[in-house]
Amino acid sequence: MKKVLILGSTGSIGINTLNVIRNFPEDFEITALTVNTKIGLLEPQIHEFHPGTVVVKDEKLGMELKARIAGECNVLVGEQGLIDAAANLDYDIFVGAMVGFCGLAPTLEAIKRGKIIALANKETLVVAGELVTKLCRQYNAKLLPIDSEHSAIFQCLEGEKKDQVEKIILTASGGPFLNKTKSSLANVTVQEALNHPNWKMGAKITIDSASMMNKGLEIIEAYWLFGVKQEEIEVVIHPQSIIHSMVQYIDGSVKAQLGLPDMKLPIQYALTYPDRQANQFPRLDFAEIGNLTFFRPDFEKFECLMLAYNALTIGGTAPCIMNAANEIAVHKFLNGEIRFSHIPHIISTAMEKIENHKSPDIDAIFECDKETREFVMALS
């Protein structure tokens, strides 16, 4: 029986993690669930999965929930509640399913306890990859990717030697704007940007997919997860999202992991690793699919992709600045404050204007994140 803490149980990844766990009542129990604000969704999860503790980041909503569910489980609140849960509760697997940067502090607590870290929260590695991977080695914490691309790479690397990897090939659907011209991106609506062709995900990551910043974040994530050089990470557009990513070895052989676009598969793999468990998910039917296509990404149109490679080249806090600027820019776009095509310009401006720090510690990262957010929010 593995004990699981889910950081962000009411988001897309959190819900799917519970969908997986529901199928294996003998194998998993829930130690804790945490949410930002959605106590309405959390309440039925409490009734079904009986966590000993829940955490609500919004303190007022947390107190409201506490009153409502009486003694059904322990309720912690606030950012400190998240950190306390990760630092003190009894669990085996920490599922980092929160959106954005705010998952970092509790994730570091889990790492320091040598837990299994099933990581969907890519920002954790983007902003603090050097620190996180160093701490994982130091505290013997095992980092298991939940992102479908990184799970694919992780699966392809099983049984292989890392020094025999030549290249990682990240596949990208290309999102809803794959076939739009660069100039027409200025006029796309929020609704169009939220209409992802293959994946049903949260709003932030869906917009990131439309701008291809999601792939940019994944490049940086892959860099830290797999210890490859940035020139060894290639992006190829694959609109069907069937090949989830590939690894090319020094002998020219390529291994790929394939599956239907369903996050339950990589989530289950991370939870049951190093084993696989039988399930009833629909299977691939290659004759039915018929056709898998591939294109080179258009770096001119999807500027965010190049910004990510640049952030890796600069290093230090550059990925943190890129990520924070992107979070605020996406927020502004979703609020109708800026055009879609403005997102990369905002990020680029932030990367130019904000001072970079080499090998930042956790405080420097938080400071840089805060500074960037304030800078971008103040941009008109």
Place this chain on the structure above:
Amino acid sequence: MKKVLILGSTGSIGINTLNVIRNFPEDFEITALTVNTKIGLLEPQIHEFHPGTVVVKDEKLGMELKARIAGECNVLVGEQGLIDAAANLDYDIFVGAMVGFCGLAPTLEAIKRGKIIALANKETLVVAGELVTKLCRQYNAKLLPIDSEHSAIFQCLEGEKKDQVEKIILTASGGPFLNKTKSSLANVTVQEALNHPNWKMGAKITIDSASMMNKGLEIIEAYWLFGVKQEEIEVVIHPQSIIHSMVQYIDGSVKAQLGLPDMKLPIQYALTYPDRQANQFPRLDFAEIGNLTFFRPDFEKFECLMLAYNALTIGGTAPCIMNAANEIAVHKFLNGEIRFSHIPHIISTAMEKIENHKSPDIDAIFECDKETREFVMALS
């Protein structure tokens, strides 16, 4: 320094094996080369690779070569020469690169010495899979597939647990007649059948690809190599021959191995296993390839495919009968004695008429092979 014996050094696989070995002069040396008849091709191989021994199956040609090369290396002749070489010489890796059934006896000698068996000769497993795999376990010989499909599956299984395999997906190019109608197969010429779209191979295997008996043989080969049930082996048509085969696991995840259609890749993998070695072979470029397609195989048109599944169902000597009948039928087709569409009818007739033996020993297999060949040669 690994010592290598190549059974069949002047065929397509043998030549490619030497092409690979030429790139790694520090890692491999040639203990012995064997040929059926092509002493003209063998002679420069002797000068370049300096084997201690060569074997020529044709005794007269063997004596001719012996006279010609004087004392440059030891020359053995005849079927017994092949067996003696496998049984007595000092080598680490036995490369089974001969065409057809005649590779079995020397392969068994290598197995009984617990050697690494790099097997391109699929007939060995088709006719004697039960015996060969039993002996490999008994003598702790390691069987490494060289067939591109089976190498792909073998690579996909690295780091995975065999009891977590759900299905093996063998890809098939479909050969030159993929888009022909069934009725038009009666009139195809030898030249058309020899014109494979992707692979440059020997005549026998190229005809087998055109009839899809090659895939039929591979189904049986996969059955024995990977210990799966026959209903767990699926064939999918993939005309580009880029995905060399796939494995589906019990969680629905699929792993594939991909590469350009070049036998040097699986040969090198078998020779360097469990490591991979850097090489200068051309690499895949997915954007350049653009498109991978998949179709269900047409079992009505490619009757040989169904005959192979039937042979597995019947078991015993049925695969041996199927294989021997196919070898003679292909020979007759290449000689212009029968139509292409007659091949499956001949095999089917042999499978009906010749008595089946359960769990045959080596003598029963040789007897069945001989009986089938005589039966098919006598068919008009």
